[in-house]
Amino acid sequence: MSDALGKAGFWVVRLLPHLMVLTGLLAIWEWLVAAGIITSILIPRPSAIIASVFRLYVTEGSIYEHFFITLAEAVFGFLIGAGVAIALAVSSSLSESFARYVTPYAVVLNVTPGIALTPIIIAWFGYGMGSKIALAAVLCFFPIFVNTLTGLRQTDPDREELFRSFGATQRQVFTQLRVPAALPLMFAGLKIGLTTALIGAVVAEFAQATAGVGVLMARSSFSLDMASSLAALLSMTLIGLILFYSMELLDDRIVFWRRDARMSAVSRARARAWADGTGK
């Protein structure tokens, strides 16, 4: 119990100066607008922004539908894009010819600004969530593909020799050596992909949509309700943070050997399992 309190205390101590500075800056900002020193429509009062946030999340509660729609669009688009990317990357790593003949098309996909495809994708998939998911998938494909392929391609000749000396089959070398070695790079790609997928979802919403945080933001902007617009932007940040930290968590659990604390935890868990006889 005291350990948890200690940990909480540690975080509070670290955050406190930041919170104080932030509050100070917001106060100055509020005063500047209130005193009429800043009159640009681009800059609303912090209190107005907070009021909008409160309205959207609490009083009206209208944002939740939009929030989850955009979140879903990004996640589904990511899953599709990542799925295809990883499948193609694995195939490319297993077959030199496949890699060679797929590469030019991947390069073409990479150099083309994916966002240029937005109107076409909307024409293909309609005004609903489908087009957002599609754009998200298209945008996140390449970073994941290239990182996973690079990860799988990197060879450690010493370790491969070791495996062969044990008489390992090609398949075993792949699953027991190549795949784990590729995980760090793959996760780096996945993180980039997830952020890119969110961009895809949001941009597609700008172009044509009825629901989603992007739509909310565009509508508020064009009715010059900057406070709500910024509130929507903050919601996008929140989605981005949720996505990023979920991936961080997954990365930490799966690629556990990169962090000392996690490594010790897994080590202890395995030791216990060993002793219990379930030994992995």
Added chain:
Amino acid sequence: MQTMTRSESAMPGASVIEGRHVGKTFGGGSVIALEGASFDVTKGSFVSLVGPSGCGKSTLLRLIAGLIDRTSGQLTVHGVPVTGPHTDVGMMFQRATLLEWRTAVENVLLPIEIQRSVTAADKARAMELLAMVGLKDFAFSFPSQLSGGMQQRVALARLLQTGADILLLDEPFGALDEFTRERLNLELMRIVSEVGATTLFVTHNILEAIFLADEVMVMTPRPGRLARMVHVPFARPRTPELTLTPEFNALVAEVRDILGTH
């Protein structure tokens, strides 16, 4: 930390570096890197600092270089207390730390560029120094095109370009293979006596320490201290056969002894 300027050259036989109870602690006193070392280094002599990890030899070198501040004691170079890096003192590290986007000769000229603007005379001298270390044909090569040993020779030339008369070397050839290291050690001795510099050389190799030096500062760890100064009486120039003589090995045993009891 200010950079100090050159002071008048001392007479041969005079002390150029004097330390009285020089000490250094880290972490607010929790780690004693060096506990009160007192010593004199005479002009033109070659002094080795030898000991296992944690004996404070690198710390002492950095204190003399003015890269870190001492926590206790007095330390003077040419009679002036050490408060920061000075142009009298040049240092060479285990890693060559050359700038990879500069050619060898441009790396050698780096210290001059920092102090003032480079003249034609400086450029000529840089080429001379590269010739002295045997790299005349590699003046316009880049560090990544040179081997480890060659990179260290460029670093040595850079060190000599500063015109410093006190050279501090922290295991400069430690990362190189045995053969290269031996060769470079011999070259170092030759160059240093040619230039007439006072040299301090950190190593964890006892044979190397005795072979190169006039005086050996034997240092022991936990806490880091200067256990003893051992005088090395052999004449110069020295050849590798010296290491086979009984007198040499007696000294090795003596130093081993001092280190062994701690």
Added chain:
Amino acid sequence: MAVAADIAAAGGPSLRQRRMLTHAAIFFGLVALWEIGSRAGWLDPLFFPRPTDILASFWRIYVTQGNIWYHLFVSLSLVFAGFIAGSVLGIGLGALVGMNATVRRFLQPYVIVLEATPRIAVAPLLIAALGFGVTSKIAIIMLVCFFAPFINTLSGVINVDRDRLELMRSLGASKLQTLRKLVLPEAIPVIMAGERLALTAALSGVLVAEFIQRDKGIGTLILTYTRNLNMASAFACIFTLTAIGFLIFKGMEVLDHRIAFWKNEAGLRRVSTKRARGWAEKGGAVHV
């Protein structure tokens, strides 16, 4: 033995040539299938405009009607203007923040928050506030171009080799000298990587701005063609962007090799000879 090898070599195509042929075969095979499928009515022209139609569109927009040139010029000039402004700002601030530990610590949470936010999402806001037109477009491009150079420069400055920093200190170098002679050169490769990301982001930025403003530029062109279901022309525009993207990619690669010359063999040799030649000629200051 050697004679046999010679004969074999002279007889058939080399490996490289055979591979190029396979590439070409696959490509034209796919295109042929596409064309046939389209003519036979199996492929919906909405999803798969006929290749010959696409070629016809190319001809029209580039030659007969020639309307693409204007729109390309409009979009690309905005891209370069915004890219230069935004990335220079990014590099400058990145270097400044990188050199100052307290500012960096203070800014850290804000940078994390900024990183999680899709910068391009601010487009409607900027357009609504700054009005339709060039100003808001450049503002959007500058915004998307700022982040990658900023983060990369920051990272490059922070991660300077510690031993080299100590070297500069031991030589009595001032902070400015250390910045000029060590920090910036060492950070160049990372900065170049950031610049590459910024330029691609700039292109995306102008497209988003044009999708919303719908006045002119290649983004508007794509939008209009798609609206009118002229998919062949829309595809022609997309492929134009592919070509531009490829040129940018190759251009940045060449620039990278020239500026960060010490990272590749050819660059090292080239500059080495150049410096050897320049040594005798130049009397005074040393290069760099």
